[in-house]
Amino acid sequence: KQEVTQIPAALSVPEGENLVLNCSFTDSAIYNLQWFRQDPGKGLTSLLLIQSSQREQTSGRLNASLDKSSGRSTLYIAASQPGDSATYLCAVRTEGTSGSRLTFGEGTQLTVNP
Amino acid sequence: GAGVSQSPRYKVAKRGQDVALRCDPISGHVSLFWYQQALGQGPEFLTYFQNEAQLDKSGLPSDRFFAERPEGSVSTLKIQRTQQEDSAVYLCASSLARDNIQYFGAGTRLSVL
Numbered sequence: 001k002q003e004v005t006q007i008p009a010a011l012s013v014p015e016g017e018n019l020v021l022n023c024s025f026t027d028s029a030i031y032n033l034q035w036f037r038q039d040p041g042k043g044l045t046s047l048l049l050i051q052s053s054q055r056e057q058t059s060g061r062l063n064a065s066l067d068k069s070s071g072r073s074t075l076y077i078a079a080s081q082p083g084d085s086a087t088y089l090c091a092v093r094t095e096g097t098s099g100s101r102l103t104f105g106e107g108t109q110l111t112v113n114p
Numbered sequence: 115g116a117g118v119s120q121s122p123r124y125k126v127a128k129r130g131q132d133v134a135l136r137c138d139p140i141s142g143h144v145s146l147f148w149y150q151q152a153l154g155q156g157p158e159f160l161t162y163f164q165n166e167a168q169l170d171k172s173g174l175p176s177d178r179f180f181a182e183r184p185e186g187s188v189s190t191l192k193i194q195r196t197q198q199e200d201s202a203v204y205l206c207a208s209s210l211a212r213d214n215i216q217y218f219g220a221g222t223r224l225s226v227l
Contacts, residue, residue, distance in 0.1 A: 004156070031213065043118070043205060043218035044157070089156055093213075100145070100170050100212050104156030 002027045002094045006105035013080055014113050021075040021108045023090030028071050034102070035064050035075050036089040044089065048075070080112045116140070118219035120206050126225045127196045135191045135222045139208030146189050147216060148181055149205040157205055163189060164212065196226045 119138040149157035165186035183189040207216040
């Protein structure tokens with residue numbers, strides 16, 4: 001059974017700092033990995049999708065990397081801003097009979113202080 | 115609308131009551147997913163539809179949970195005889211196909227008293 005772990009559970013940084021969020025998964029047979037952002041009382045917003053054949057994806061100040069063989073992904077946020085404050089969730093889509101489902105980590109709650 | 119729409123946004127139910135949660139996916143999206151998110155946790159998969167066919171219901175926690183998508187568009191998640199442990203946010207997501215990015219609704223927060 002696929003398990004996804006995110007470290008740290010919570011992070012508080014001053015504005016302008018670069019930061020890294022970590023995600024690890026136990027079953028490396030994945031189709032893809034997604035990073036989401038969730039604001040309080042809101043649904044999930046997809047930030048980046050990395051296919052299993054890719055090593056990284058970039059969007060603006062965000063860069064996500066994937067090391068499939070070691071079961072790890074990182075989300076790098078450059079020059080953090082207060083508007084980046086949210087919970088960041090990592091999710092993987094695993095190969096196999098239940099390949100439709102996403103398995104999520106518990107999230108990293110990020111606070112960027114002005 | 116342009117996004118996934120869920121209703122109601124909030125639902126308070128007495129223990130033992132039946133509830134129905136609605137999801138309107140993005141128009142043209144073939145795949146539809148339901149997830150359950152407990153407080154402080156990541157979402158957990160419940161069930162998946164491709165058009166009107168329910169292809170995976172392995173995440174439904176008990177036979178009190180039932181989902182349908184009869185015309186391949188709107189979906190309803192029904193919970194019978196609700197219990198306190200059913201309290202959670204229920205998220206719906208849709209995608210163009212199974213392999214594509216999933217777009218999530220804002221969720222329905224269910225509180226069972």
